[in-house]
Structure formats: C-alpha cells, structure tokens
Amino acid sequence: MALASRARALLPGARSWGAVLARVTAQRAMSHRVVVETDAAAGVAVMKFRNPPVNSLSLEMVTELVINLEKLENDKTVRGLIFTSESPGVFSSGLNLLDMYGRNPAHYAEYWKAVQELWLRLYQCPMVTVATINGACPAGGCLISMTCDYRVMADNPKYTIGLNETQLGIVAPFWFKDTLVNTIGYRASEISLQLGLLYPPAEALRVGIVDKVVPEDQVHSAALAVMAQWLAIPDHARQLTKAMLRKPTVDNLVRQRDADIQQFVSFISRDSIQKGLQMYLQMLKQKKA
Amino acid sequence: MALASRARALLPGARSWGAVLARVTAQRAMSHRVVVETDAAAGVAVMKFRNPPVNSLSLEMVTELVINLEKLENDKTVRGLIFTSESPGVFSSGLNLLDMYGRNPAHYAEYWKAVQELWLRLYQCPMVTVATINGACPAGGCLISMTCDYRVMADNPKYTIGLNETQLGIVAPFWFKDTLVNTIGYRASEISLQLGLLYPPAEALRVGIVDKVVPEDQVHSAALAVMAQWLAIPDHARQLTKAMLRKPTVDNLVRQRDADIQQFVSFISRDSIQKGLQMYLQMLKQKKA
Amino acid sequence: MALASRARALLPGARSWGAVLARVTAQRAMSHRVVVETDAAAGVAVMKFRNPPVNSLSLEMVTELVINLEKLENDKTVRGLIFTSESPGVFSSGLNLLDMYGRNPAHYAEYWKAVQELWLRLYQCPMVTVATINGACPAGGCLISMTCDYRVMADNPKYTIGLNETQLGIVAPFWFKDTLVNTIGYRASEISLQLGLLYPPAEALRVGIVDKVVPEDQVHSAALAVMAQWLAIPDHARQLTKAMLRKPTVDNLVRQRDADIQQFVSFISRDSIQKGLQMYLQMLKQKKA
Numbered sequence: 001m002a003l004a005s006r007a008r009a010l011l012p013g014a015r016s017w018g019a020v021l022a023r024v025t026a027q028r029a030m031s032h033r034v035v036v037e038t039d040a041a042a043g044v045a046v047m048k049f050r051n052p053p054v055n056s057l058s059l060e061m062v063t064e065l066v067i068n069l070e071k072l073e074n075d076k077t078v079r080g081l082i083f084t085s086e087s088p089g090v091f092s093s094g095l096n097l098l099d100m101y102g103r104n105p106a107h108y109a110e111y112w113k114a115v116q117e118l119w120l121r122l123y124q125c126p127m128v129t130v131a132t133i134n135g136a137c138p139a140g141g142c143l144i145s146m147t148c149d150y151r152v153m154a155d156n157p158k159y160t161i162g163l164n165e166t167q168l169g170i171v172a173p174f175w176f177k178d179t180l181v182n183t184i185g186y187r188a189s190e191i192s193l194q195l196g197l198l199y200p201p202a203e204a205l206r207v208g209i210v211d212k213v214v215p216e217d218q219v220h221s222a223a224l225a226v227m228a229q230w231l232a233i234p235d236h237a238r239q240l241t242k243a244m245l246r247k248p249t250v251d252n253l254v255r256q257r258d259a260d261i262q263q264f265v266s267f268i269s270r271d272s273i274q275k276g277l278q279m280y281l282q283m284l285k286q287k288k289a
Numbered sequence: 290m291a292l293a294s295r296a297r298a299l300l301p302g303a304r305s306w307g308a309v310l311a312r313v314t315a316q317r318a319m320s321h322r323v324v325v326e327t328d329a330a331a332g333v334a335v336m337k338f339r340n341p342p343v344n345s346l347s348l349e350m351v352t353e354l355v356i357n358l359e360k361l362e363n364d365k366t367v368r369g370l371i372f373t374s375e376s377p378g379v380f381s382s383g384l385n386l387l388d389m390y391g392r393n394p395a396h397y398a399e400y401w402k403a404v405q406e407l408w409l410r411l412y413q414c415p416m417v418t419v420a421t422i423n424g425a426c427p428a429g430g431c432l433i434s435m436t437c438d439y440r441v442m443a444d445n446p447k448y449t450i451g452l453n454e455t456q457l458g459i460v461a462p463f464w465f466k467d468t469l470v471n472t473i474g475y476r477a478s479e480i481s482l483q484l485g486l487l488y489p490p491a492e493a494l495r496v497g498i499v500d501k502v503v504p505e506d507q508v509h510s511a512a513l514a515v516m517a518q519w520l521a522i523p524d525h526a527r528q529l530t531k532a533m534l535r536k537p538t539v540d541n542l543v544r545q546r547d548a549d550i551q552q553f554v555s556f557i558s559r560d561s562i563q564k565g566l567q568m569y570l571q572m573l574k575q576k577k578a
Numbered sequence: 579m580a581l582a583s584r585a586r587a588l589l590p591g592a593r594s595w596g597a598v599l600a601r602v603t604a605q606r607a608m609s610h611r612v613v614v615e616t617d618a619a620a621g622v623a624v625m626k627f628r629n630p631p632v633n634s635l636s637l638e639m640v641t642e643l644v645i646n647l648e649k650l651e652n653d654k655t656v657r658g659l660i661f662t663s664e665s666p667g668v669f670s671s672g673l674n675l676l677d678m679y680g681r682n683p684a685h686y687a688e689y690w691k692a693v694q695e696l697w698l699r700l701y702q703c704p705m706v707t708v709a710t711i712n713g714a715c716p717a718g719g720c721l722i723s724m725t726c727d728y729r730v731m732a733d734n735p736k737y738t739i740g741l742n743e744t745q746l747g748i749v750a751p752f753w754f755k756d757t758l759v760n761t762i763g764y765r766a767s768e769i770s771l772q773l774g775l776l777y778p779p780a781e782a783l784r785v786g787i788v789d790k791v792v793p794e795d796q797v798h799s800a801a802l803a804v805m806a807q808w809l810a811i812p813d814h815a816r817q818l819t820k821a822m823l824r825k826p827t828v829d830n831l832v833r834q835r836d837a838d839i840q841q842f843v844s845f846i847s848r849d850s851i852q853k854g855l856q857m858y859l860q861m862l863k864q865k866k867a
Contacts (some may be wrong), residue, residue: 149768149769149772150769165526165530166522166523166526166527166530167522168526169523169525169526170526171526171529171530171533172530174533177530177533177534181764182764182765182768183765184765185474185763185764185765186470186471186474186534187471187472187473187474187497189534190438190471190531190534191438191439191500193530193534194438194519194522194527194530194531194534195518195519195522196522196526208765211769229773230772230773233744233745233772233773233774234744234747234854236747236850237743237744237746237747237748237749237774238744238772240749241743241744241749241750241755241771241772242768242772244749244752244755245755245764245767245768245771245772272525276523454815454819455811455812455815455816455819456811457815458812458814458815459815460815460818460819460822461819463822466819466822466823474763475759475760475763475823476760476761476762476763476786478823479727479760479820479823480727480728480789482819482823483727483808483811483816483819483820483823484807484808484811485811485815561814565812
C-alpha cells in the first residue's frame with residue numbers, strides 16, 4: 001500500500017501530503033525510492049530516482065515523489081531542482097504496468113489520481129526544474145522530463161526518449177499529449193504519438209524533445225550550468241511567467257480530473273487491454289530469463 | 290447533379306451516403322471519377338483521382354470521394370488508404386471554380402456542405418492515410434493532402450503545394466486555416482496563407498507542408514514503405530490517439546457548420562468576388578488557347 | 579499630460595482619437611515624436627520613431643502612435659506601413675519606466691489602456707506592416723515589431739531583440755506572451771520569456787523572432803522589397819485572412835481588457851516592484867554619468 005494512502009487512512013483529516021508525512025515519519029522508516037540531496041548554499045536540490053531496476057513509477061514511487069516535491073516547495077532555501085537517476089542506464093521506465101494489470105478499479109483509480117497529482121505538481125513547480133536524462137526515458141519517464149524547464153540528455157545511443165504508449169497498445173492521456181504538444185509542437189506530436197516514437201539523443205535534440213545533448217560524463221555539470229543561468233532571473237518574475245504560460249494546460253486537466261480518472265479506469269479494465277498488458281509483461285519476463 | 294444529392298432526393302429517409310449508394314448503384318452506372326484498388330492481403334487501399342484534366346473537386350467528384358471513403362471505413366479489411374492521382378502532372382487543382390461561379394445560392398450551399406463533409410471524413414479517417422503527391426497540389430488539393438497522416442511528394446520542381454486562395458482574391462475558410470496551422474505552425478501559416486504561397490518540393494519539405502520528398506519514380510514505393518511503418522502500430526491505440534489529437538479542430542467546424550455555409554454562400558455571391566472569378570476563368574481559358 | 583487624454587478631457591463626447599486630433603490640432607502644435615512620410619504612388623507610408631534618446635514608449639509617444647495609425651487606416655491610398663527609427667542604434671527601448679514608477683494608480687491605468695490600444699491597433703492593422711529593425715529592440719520595442727506582418731533586422735551584433743521583462747523583475751502581460759507564442763511557438767517562448775532573452779541578429783533569425791537579417795545599409799531597401807511582395811496580393815483577401823488568423827488572440831485581450839488594466843495597476847503599485855524599478859532607474863542613471 002502506498003505511503004500516502006496509508007497515511008491518509010490513518011489520519012483522515014490531513015489535507016497536505018507533506019503534513020501527513022511529517023506525522024508519519026516518526027512511525028515508520030521511509031522506503032527511500034527517492035533520494036534528495038540539497039546544496040543549501042547554491043539553493044539547488046537534486047532528486048535522485050532509486051527504484052531498481054528501472055525506476056518504475058509504481059504507486060509507492062509516485063507517492064514519494066509527490067511528498068518530496070511538496071517538502072521542497074515549502075523549503076524557501078531551495079530555488080532549483082534537478083531530477084536524475086541512480087539506476088544505471090535508466091532514467092525511468094515510466095508508469096508501472098503492475099499497477100495497471102490485474103488489480104481492481106479502486107486501485108486503478110487511486111493510482112491514476114496519484115499520477116495526475118505528480119504531473120500537476122511538476123508542471124506547476126515554482127522552482128526551476130532541470131531533467132538530467134542519464135538513461136532510457138520512455139513514456140512516464142519522458143512525461144516527467146517534459147514537465148521540466150530544461151532537459152539535458154546524455155549522448156549515449158542506447159538511451160531513447162519518447163511517449164511510446166501506442167507501441168504497447170495503450171493510449172497516452174490528453175494531458176500527456178498536451179505536454180508533448182507544448183514541447184515539440186502539434187505536427188511533430190501527431191507523428192511522435194501515433195507511432196509511439198522513441199528518439200535517440202541526436203534525433204531527440206532535432207525534434208526538440210530535449211534541449212541539450214552532452215557527453216555522458218558531462219551531463220550533471222551541464223545541468224548545473226543550465227540551472228545557474230536560470231537562477232540568475234528573479235524568482236517571482238520567472239514564477240509568474242511560468243504560471244502564466246502553463247495555466248491553460250493545467251486548467252485543462254483540473255477541469256476534468258474526475259472524468260479522466262473514470263476514463264482511465266474504464267479503459268485499463270477492458271479485457272483487450274488487460275490481455276495486451278499480460279502479453280507485454282510475459283514478453284518482458286522472457287527477455288530477462 | 291451530384292450522385293448523392295440525387296440519391297437523397299430519391300430516398301429522403303436515407304441517412305448514410307453509403308447506404309444511399311448501395312441502393313442507387315443498381316439504378317445507374319458510377320461515373321468513376323475516383324478509382325479504388327484494394328490489396329486485401331496488405332490491408333491497404335489506393336484511391337486514385339481520375340477527373341481529367343486537373344482532378345478538379347467538382348460537386349460530383351467530392352461526392353464520389355465521400356461515398357468511397359465511407360465504403361472503405363466500413364470495410365474492416367482495409368487499415369490504410371493512399372491517395373494519388375492518375376492525371377499526369379496534377380494531384381488535384383482544388384475546388385471547382387465552376388461550382389462557385391454563376392450558380393445560385395442553393396447550389397453554393399450544397400457544394401460547400403459536400404466540401405465540409407469531405408474534410409470531416411478525411412480529417413477523422415480511422416485508417417492510416419498517406420498522400421502520394423505526384424503533381425501540382427494547390428488549394429483544395431493541398432487541403433486533402435494535409436488531412437493525411439503523412440505526405441510524400443515527388444521531387445519535380447514543376448509541382449508545387451500550398452493554400453493559394455488569396456492569389457485568386459478569395460479567402461481560405463477557417464478550417465482550411467486550422468488544418469494548415471496544425472501542419473506547419475501558426476507563424477509559417479501567417480506568411481503562407483496571406484501571400485497564398487505555393488511551395489516547390491524542397492521548400493515544401495523545409496516548411497513542413499510535406500514530410501518526405503523522393504525522386505518521382507519512387508513516390509509510390511515510398512508511400513507504401515511509410516504505410517508499412519504506420520500499420521505496425523495497433524489500430525485501436527493509433528485511432529484513439531489520432532481522434533484525441535484532431536478532435537478540437539474537428540469540433541471547431543462541427544460547432545459552426547451551418548454558419549460557415551452561410552458565410553461561404555454570402556461571400557461567394559458578392560459581385561466583386563464573382564467578377565474576380567470570372568476574370569480568373571477567362572485567363573485560364575486564354576492560357577489553354 | 580498626453581495629447582489624447584488632454585483632448586478627451588476637453589472633448590468628453592469624442593469617441594475617435596482621430597476625431598479628437600482633428601479638432602485639437604487647430605489649438606496646439608504636434609510634438610512630432612512620430613514622423614510619417616507617405617509615398618502616395620507606391621501606397622506605402624513610413625512611420626519613423628523620433629523620441630530621443632531611445633524612442634521610449636511614453637504615454638505621449640504611445641498616444642501619437644495610436645493617432646497616426648488611425649489616420650493612416652482612414653487614408654485609402656495607403657496600403658502598406660513600414661516602422662523604423664530615426665534614433666541611432668535604437669529601434670525602441672520599449673515601455674517608459676517613468677510612466678510606471680512613482681505615479682498614482684490613475685496614471686498607471688491611463689498608461690496601460692493606451693498601451694493596450696496601441697497593440698490592438700497594430701495587431702489588427704488592415705495595412706501590410708513591416709518592421710525595419712535598425713537598432714536595439716527590447717520589450718515593448720519587440721512587441722511592436724512582433725505585431726507586424728514581417729520583420730527585417732539590420733545585421734549589427736550590437737542590436738538585440740526580445741521580451742526581457744523578467745530580467746528587470748517584471749512580467750510580460752499575457753497578450754505580450756500570446757504575441758510571442760504566435761511568432762516563435764510555445765516551447766521557444768517558455769525559454770525566451772522566462773529567461774528574458776535578448777537575441778542578436780543571427781539567433782533572432784534562427785528562433786524566428788525576425789524573418790530576415792540583412793547588412794545594415796540594406797535594411798530599408800529590403801523592407802521595401804518585402805512590402806512590394808505583400809502588396810501584390812489583393813487587399814481584401816489578405817485583410818480577411820489576417821483578421822481570421824489574429825482574431826482569437828485579439829479577442830483574448832478584448833474580453834478581459836479592464837481586468838488586465840486592474841492587474842497591471844495592482845502589480846506595478848507593489849512596493850517590491852517599485853523598489854526594483856527604482857534600483858534599475860538609478861543603475862541607468864549611473865551608466866549615463
């Protein structure tokens with residue numbers, strides 16, 4: 001069971017996930033799927049994904065991400081936030097298929113609400129956010145990257161990035177689509193999303209799904225250099241500008257959040273979709289074996 | 290008189306153009322302005338324009354296109370559809386000026402409704418659609434191409450593509466504009482649409498109004514290769530993704546379809562516009578002579 | 579006090595700023611911050627900014643621009659309008675900080691309404707408009723340029739163009755943002771607007787915030803050549819096309835014009851913003867000294 005949902009069950013009056021966490025941490029140890037290192041002098045935090053083997057965005061992982069984001073938003077010394085991975089070769093494999101296969105509708109609904117919450121926080125994050133893409137970055141991993149203000153990708157041809165949902169027989173929801181259109185434009189999104197394209201670094205740069213490609217050993221220093229450039233701008237002016245730019249896209253989900261959950265639950269519960277996911281999961285198992 | 294409108298007059302209760310066709314074909318021979326060849330094994334149909342000399346989109350031609358589209362949509366063995374021309378050097382010259390000049394308002398309204406219907410079917414087509422642009426492709430010809438999922442153009446400098454309406458003193462309607470903006474972006478559309486630009490292949494590729502330019506003798510094989518790539522994606526995921534991407538643009542016309550017809554009829558009936566078209570038609574006649 | 583506001587005070591029933599001007603010009607001399615030269619044979623007017631030292635968009639300057647625009651719109655012999663500067667090295671420094679610092683709310687409101695009026699007229703201008711950017715072009719100067727149908731920039735690395743508001747700790751309003759997004763797209767606007775980027779000519783061309791860069795001594799002839807190309811299109815078709823393309827962006831401001839004024843007044847009146855502007859003005863003074 002997810003930390004936050006367990007916490008909400010324990011503390012039904014609690015509204016803020018951070019407040020929940022504060023009370024809960026005394027009771028149990030964190031699972032540490034997410035590690036945050038803060039450089040207070042620079043005002044920059046680095047959030048590292050540590051959910052082996054592939055940083056899958058399980059309900060627990062999504063919940064930890066949300067809780068850590070809320071904590072950092074409330075820490076006035078932190079102005080910038082860098083996302084990266086501690087799992088070799090993988091930034092994040094995206095949404096966790098095991099949270100979308102063989103569960104009941106209540107679980108699907110809880111999972112989807114958490115994924116929405118993560119996107120809403122990331123896309124409206126008042127901090128400067130930079131993705132240091134040091135590994136494979138499909139689907140939900142790509143979504144996290146695209147919410148950032150800037151994307152630096154390691155120049156390793158094994159790493160690819162994109163919303164490849166259709167290749168798995170599923171459909172990216174409209175707010176994934178909106179985020180992609182905002183990043184690479186409408187026409188490139190038509191091709192990218194329908195074909196479920198995964199771009200290696202050079203192509204990713206050309207289509208604009210990442211902003212910079214650097215040698216793999218320079219990806220962290222490059223992200224820090226970008227961060228320094230963005231932190232040179234007064235926070236309040238930058239934050240208001242970011243909010244103004246992203247508000248219509250955010251409102252688009254907020255307006256129809258419940259309907260989106262219902263649609264996800266209904267779609268993912270279909271026999272044909274469950275069968276497709278089963279086949280895909282079996283294929284993954286055979287690959288490993 | 291158009292086939293379908295004649296059919297509707299004969300069979301007033303009929304809602305579906307395909308159903309109309311099915312009952313009517315027993316009574317009269319098709320005019321065959323459109324030829325459809327289906328490769329059932331590959332699941333791909335090729336729709337060839339054969340309305341000499343320039344594949345003008347007359348009311349009859351538009352009606353045949355709509356009827357054939359509806360038939361293919363109902364044929365579950367067909368997953369992909371390629372458009373091309375059998376008229377040498379011309380993909381399609383676009384809307385038929387003779388349906389917009391010297392007729393009465395009822396005719397203009399009937400014509401415009403049919404053109405709307407064609408666009409609505411093409412833009413929402415559940416099949417993968419590829420335009421094989423093997424000739425000149427102005428105005429309405431460009432519109433048909435832009436509704437496709439992918440555009441392959443023959444590398445012949447005599448062929449150009451674009452919405453050149455302003456050059457004729459007329460105005461592309463908002464849904465032509467929306468389709469162009471979706472294809473090449475807003476700013477390029479401002480220049481393209483105001484100046485009525487016709488792009489030769491290299492420029493067309495650069496501005497993004499086509500996706501691929503190949504030597505003329507390879508245009509059909511290139512289209513088939515593209516089709517194979519798109520058919521590798523599960524249909525239902527691709528179809529839902531396409532519908533999600535295009536729905537806002539479709540809704541924009543559906544919401545104001547009648548108003549758009551009235552505006553077209555009112556605009557095209559103006560003395561100044563009729564005089565402009567007359568001059569243009571005379572110029573075309575002198576060119577031929 | 580601004581010419582038009584003085585005029586409106588004198589003639590409260592007057593609706594049209596042009597009508598006001600016509601009655602007022604008998605009473606006082608024009609200040610000539612804007613000089614208009616018309617080539618009646620070519621149908622082209624050139625509007626020259628002459629508000630030394632930096633063509634700051636003071637309330638007086640904005641008012642004169644609006645009045646001159648209205649006069650030209652009513653002059654049926656003028657089909658095209660070129661904007662350029664007579665101040666060496668500066669196209670326009672943008673909004674006048676002295677109209678935004680140390681004044682009362684009524685002044686801020688009057689100023690903002692005039693700036694809105696200027697943008698509304700420029701963005702909907704029925705004439706072909708070309709910006710000849712022969713000097714520095716930040717903030718409001720960039721906004722004026724972006725309303726034009728085409729932008730030609732002199733290839734001088736000292737000249738830069740962009741919406742650099744965040745660098746000053748202030749925020750470009752949503753209609754500045756909309757104009758930028760229409761010009762360079764959403765993603766480039768996210769970077770450009772948050773960082774307050776000022777682009778030198780080559781970068782300005784690459785990002786698409788200008789359309790052509792030419793040697794400085796050819797900037798005027800290049801603008802005339804562009805104008806000739808655009809004037810080859812029938813006016814009424816081009817005007818209807820322009821209006822159709824820009825209407826949603828215009829409507830976006832028209833719908834919330836009063837709210838936008840109130841938001842500007844409230845924002846600019848904040849102590850923190852006033853203090854920031856004071857520091858910036860002192861820095862400018864020290865630079866001069």
